[in-house]
Amino acid sequence: MSVQNFPPIYSTVVEIFQWLKSVYKNISFPEKGSCLSSGRSLAPRGRRSCSSIGCIVSVPFGSHNNVWSTGRDPAIWEADTDAVYAALSHHLWSTFTAPEAKSSNEDLKEMLESNKESLKLEAMKRVVGLIAKGKNASELFPAVVKNVASKNIELKKLVYVYLVRYAEEQQDLALLSISTFQRALKEPNQFIRASALRVLSSIRVSIIVPIMMLAIKEASADMSPYVRKTAAHAIQKLYSLDPDQKEQLIEVIEKLLKDKSTLVAGSVVVAFDEVCPDRIDLIHKNYRKLCNLLVDVEEWGQVVIISMLTRYARTQFTSPWKEDNEKAFYESEEEKKDQTEATPYTMDPDHRLLLRNTKPLLQSRNTAVVMSVAQLYWHLAPKHEVNIVTKSLVRLLRSHREVQYIVLQNIATMSIQRKGMFEPFMKSFYVRSTDATHIKTLKLEILTNLANEANISTILREFQTYVKSQDKAFAAATIQAIGRCATDISEVTDTCLSGLVLLLSNRDETVVAESVVVIKKLLQTQPTQHSDIIKHMAKLFDNISVSMARASILWLMGEYCERVPKIAPDVLRKMAKTFTAEEDIVKLQTVNLAAKLYLTNSKQTKLLTQYILNLGKYDQSYDIRDRTRFVRQLIVPNEKSGALNKYARRILLAPKPAPMLESAFKDRDRFQLGTLSHSINSKATGYQELSDWPAVAPDQSVRNVEVVEPSSSESEEQSSDESDETSSDSGKSSSGSEKSSSESEPEQKKKTKTKKAPQKKSKAAAAVTAPSFGPVKTHELLHHMTGKGLSAKYHFPRQPCLYQPSMVAVQVILANSSDHSLEKIHIGDRSPAGLNIHCFNTIERLEPEASVTVSMGIDFSDSTQAANFQLCTKEDQFSVSIQPVVGELLMPSTMSEQDFSKEQGKLLGMNETSATVAMATANTSSQAVSKQVLSVANVGVVSSGPNDLHRFAGRTVSSGALVLVSLELKESSALLTINTEKSVMASMLLRDLKQALALA
Amino acid sequence: MIHSLFLINHSGDIFLEKHWKSVISHSVCDYFFEAKEKAVDPEDVPPVLQTPHHYLITVHRGKLFFLSVVQTEVPPLFVIEFLHRVADTFQDYFGECSESVIKDNVVTVYELLEEMLDNGFPLATESNVLKELIRPPTILRSVVNTLTGSSNVGDTLPTGQLSTIPWRRADVKYTNNEAYFDVIEEIDAILDKSGTTVFAEIQALCFSSHNPRLLDDVSFHPCVRFKRWESERTLSFIPPDGNFTLMNYHVSSQNPVAIPVYVKQSISFFESGPCGRLDITIGPKQTMGKTVEALMVKIHMPKAVLSANLTATQGNYTYDLPNKVLVWDIGKLNPQKLPNLKGILSLQAGAPKPEDNPSLNIDLRIQQVAISGLKVSRLEMFGEKYKPFKGVKYVTKAGKFQVRT
DSSP states (O other): OOSTTTGGGHHHHHHHHHHHHHHTGGGTOOTTTTTGGGGGGGHHHHHHHHHHHHHHHHGGGSOSTTSTTSSOOHHHHHHHHHHHHHHHHHHHHHHHSOSSSOOHHHHHHHHHHSSOHHHHHHHHHHHHHHHHTTOOOGGGHHHHHGGGGOSOHHHHHHHHHHHHHHTTTTHHHHHHHHHHHHHHTTOSSHHHHHHHHHHHHHOOOGGGHHHHHHHHHHHHTOSOHHHHHHHHHHHHHHHHHOGGGHHHHHHHHHHHHTOOOHHHHHHHHHHHHHHOTTOTHHHHTTHHHHHHHGGGSOHHHHHHHHHHHHHHHHHHSOOSSOSTTHHHHHHOSSOOOOSSOSSOOOOOHHHHHHHHHHGGGGGBSOHHHHHHHHHHHHHHSOGGGGGGGHHHHHHHTTSOHHHHHHHHHHHHHHHHHOHHHHGGGGGGGOOOTTSOHHHHHHHHHHHHHHOOTTTHHHHHHHHHHHHTOSOHHHHHHHHHHHHHHHHHOGGGHHHHHHHHHHHTTOSOHHHHHHHHHHHHHHHHHSOGGGHHHHHHHHHHGGGOOOHHHHHHHHHHHHHTTTTSTTHHHHHHHHHHHHGGGSOHHHHHHHHHHHHHHHHHOHHHHHHHHHHHHHHHHTOSOHHHHHHHHHHHHHHSOOTTTGGGGGGHHHHHTOOOOOOOOOOTTTTGGGSOTTSHHHHHTSOOTTOOOOOOOOSSOOOGGGGOOOOOOOOTTOOHHHHHHHHHHHHHHHHHHTHHHHHHTTTHHHHHHHHHOOOOOTTTTSOSSOEEOOOOOOOOOOEEEEOTTTTTTEEEEEEOOOOBOSSOTTSEEEEEEEEEOSSSOEEEEEEEEEESTTOEEEOOOOEEEEOTTOEEEEEEEEEOTTOOOOEEEEEEOSSOEEEEEEOOOGGGGEEEEEOOHHHHHHHHHHSOGGGEEEEEEEOOGGGOSHHHHHHHHHHHSOOEEEOOOSSSEEEEEEEETTTOOEEEEEEEEETTEEEEEEEESOHHHHHHHHHHHHHHHHOO | OEEEEEEEETTOOEEEEEESSSOOOGGGGHHHHHHHHHOSSGGGSOSEEEOSSOEEEEEEETTEEEEEEEOSOOOHHHHHHHHHHHHHHHHHHHSSOOHHHHHHTHHHHHHHHHHHEETTEEOOOOHHHHHHHBOOOOHHHHHHHHHHOOOSBOSSOOSGGGSSOTTSOTTOOOSSOEEEEEEEEEEEEEEOTTSOEEEEEEEEESOOOSOGGGOOEEEEOTTBOHHHHHHHOOOOBOOOSSOOOOEEEEEOTTSOOOOOEEEEEEEEEOSSSSEEEEEEEEEEOSOTTOOEEEEEEEEEOOTTEEEEEEEESSSEEEEETTTTEEEEEEESOOSSSOOEEEEEEEEOTTOOOOSSOOOEEEEEEEETOOTTOOOOOOOOOOSOSSOOEEEEEEEEEEEEEEEOO
16 A cells, blocks of 8 residues: 555545444443543553554555455454454554555544544544643643534533633633634523633633623523523633622622522522632522422532521521520430429521421432431431431441441431430341441441340340451440440440350450550549459450550559459569560560559569569560569659658559540541531531521521512612511511411512512603514413313403513403313412412303403513413312413513613623514515514614614513614515623524514 | 532543533542542541542442542532432433443443533533433444434533423424323331341332322432322322432331242351351242242351352342352242242361351332332323323332341
């Protein structure tokens, strides 16, 4: 094969390549870069098979068919596909360019620069393979970044992956791609906007901070909740890139916190936690909304919202735990009920709202959600209500090992304070031999915490099984646990002790050693009765080789040498023999024993002590030498030892307090449950302390949401100021009644709450006009088949809504096609939960074949998201939904031609959307144009001169943003321009208008 | 939230890494490897590890470790739950969650991870939504893709994300609709030496409609309308497309649980010689008149056991020497002729007699009965004009069923 004739058949080679791949697909051809990702390291292997492949490839240039029938066994392919593939591509490309010293990255570069989509995609897949393996692919940046504007979605996505990974390293080149994203941010498709924002904000290049800021601000006002969610994520990314943007970002957070979409809520709370967790004031107004939305928020959002609200509640409400024994409670094991309480405690209705709305989430399939509700109840609920979380937590123990680990840790902390909570479920903590060691240890911990006089015998029987476990670390832990039970419950101390003594004759060393250590601790608590046990241990001493256990026995001998006067000196004698061979810890205790015996029984042990002290003096370890010197000075009187000698007895044989056998989880309650900090038992970065309950509750009225009757004369600032005052007034005066009607209150407030309509504040140039009449399209709301006879149709009457200016008026025609009368027709639950609907009055009775027209108002918040609600009769409920057309979300506005041009001038650039429309011939007259436009959108005609320019003006119903439509006729086509800050609406409207004008 | 993810196999190779924020060097995994060295069994590696600058939260699935790096405070269960969701998604997409499969589909895996998290916070985790964004690979599709140069990325954009029911795609239409309900109950129990029940409870997946008093604790798929359940004890839901777990319930240890089999066993090791004796018989107890199938006994033997020379009256036994696991696969339980396994265990010479007798883990299945007595009493479907096919199947299985000896 010569280099000269290669280019002409280049595409053929690629085809062969593709074909080969499809043939070998089922023998796991490594198309995804797994072979090439190993990069140069494969080169020798590749080159080895290079020659053999070379011949295969060179033969079939003429005929494809015998490519792999040139004598190579397919099995060899299978075995060596990696090498073959690497070699093949290596070979192809190295022959194509310079023959030697070409890395596989070089090949990729050329594939990326080719003009074949499939080749580019293939190359990108391999590049992603490299990234996935953590290999460096940064040198391909220029080649990759060129493909950022590709039409192929997958290619584009892979380029995005690459960009996010390497933009930081190649800042200058990364900037080349920015304009693509800026363009994409204006796309009509919400997913494209969202993914553009995701990538743009992930490019960690500080030069583009202003661009990111602008994009975030815009996206946070986007019509699509999905884009707004992405904006919330972008806030955190920008904050970590440039913390100086904090103030501006907080503004965006504040705006997004008001968002009613369940999709956004979780993400914005994450942003809040990261950027400004201390700005509790931002939460006040949204508190009730968040509580009410919670059930419908996606599961991950629920977790973050619940833990944020837990912290919030601890700063805003007073303690539901009885004040006077709250401290005592922490120490006590059972809940104490104080019947004679001086000041009756009433729970803040908002506090109750939170508890009530989180409770259903205990049934979530997501373990993290269940845990977060459990911790919320633990930290916020009155003590007698906490028990409801128990069952759910126990249920989680069926889940994966890792879930069990975390849940058990939390139960361990909880069970220290409140045995009663988990005692009925004690058996759920029984250990199985197949459990992982850390799970076993945690279960043991909990069982120990749960032990009381009543169940101790059951628990001890269970422990006996565990002691025999093959997992010796676990057996040792069980012995520790038995020791703890013995100290905690005095009734069983003796039983435990004798049980432990039996274990001393166990074959396993670790078990024996652990028993000795535990017995030592137990004996310290009540040494008088137990000289037998000490004797027994002395007997076993020879057989015990674990140094910790030997040291413990020696210490016991020394401490209670007066109770075993005959044995102790003998033990010392034995130790003198083996002293040099012992571990340091044993040596130290031997020195101790010697000293104590010298003081109590110097007649028998003087020489032994001298001998041991001499051995210690020349020991290798300086600790031992040091100790020996100290002890000698202390006990042997000479002129240098001075006054200390007199006190030697008191120093060495002072009564020592018994050690406490405590749970390792004793102090874990300083951390909020369910947190990482709790799990690792140290403060994790970014951990936020749970504050103590305030002694006096802060002003509750801060959470009241404005109740403002729409009054047209007020400006925005005035209205909100005033509403704050009025609502806080009402909060104070009617606090009693508020408590009693806590449930209905937030909802009522929401219902009456109005969107602050900025239309009055902004331009006075335009005023709302009478409706424009177009043809009325009727849509079906409920079919009589599904509605069991009840049918409903709706249309938009294009009248200003009577109830609230921000609502779109909807007329519903209800008909009864069944053979019996329907009663009590009304509107039930609605979703999204925050949906603002003005319902029609309940229709008491609808006779068969009768129909009735009712009007409703719905606040769509300028989005085409459907309003879902339930249409209820006395017996049934039907879920229905009203899907608004974008044109119906507008109301006409009159303005002069001059005003129109003036306003249009202000809405240029990003706020302008335009398209050329192919006009149907029937539509060229100005009357027809108006008719078509009005049929699509509820806008007003702007009177203008007799030219070919038609203008229409309207405002969005909810926010009052101007929407200007202009149409310039040019023979068979027309230029349609829409100017509005609601870019999404603009693009949707444009689409609808285009359709209407192109049809007849 | 979640900063980076590393996939690690049992031999300690990092074969995939993904970063959602800045790049973290894979040397951070060394702390994990250290902990893994210390642990006897991979299951024993602690799920949460602390390093000087990061926190490592690990999940062990199949033979893989999903190691995530976290830099700030985050509920550990949040991460753990998410990692399991990732593993579930791989399972769903590729049929299994193993190293080779992930390596083969590395691009799809990467695309999935990209969609599942944004800035470390979960974005799309519902399988129905993900499948619209990224189509799962099939052999046919990959062949077609190679030939035509098309891809796995969906060309229509999903709608589920935006609807109020994120678990269902919009406009799913089939020519025939079928609804199958599998009620799978699992008995968790610990029996002691004498056959007394130490602890037993029933765990179940899926579906129920009545007899709710029995149900101690339930958890639901998000599609279930909780209010309806609370007021009427009826499960009302809009189902996702495909298989899903509707509900989990739990009948706690305080209610009496029928134990379907009894076990008579004696395992003893002789003080004198290097051998022991094993004798196990299994018989039916409370089986509700049904046959016990797929009966299997698994015993983790003490380390000293070298080989087993046994005779089984029914089924086969195998002894896996490296893992010291004796498996006796019995199959159907015949009440007339009880299966028995008897013989000699030989021990390593010189090794001390094992302290503890190994416990038996029992696996079984009973078709067509839910041991809790739970029944699906009624199944109604609304919103469809024709009559879809409906079916309910009951299975009782052994969950963590252990007999101590």
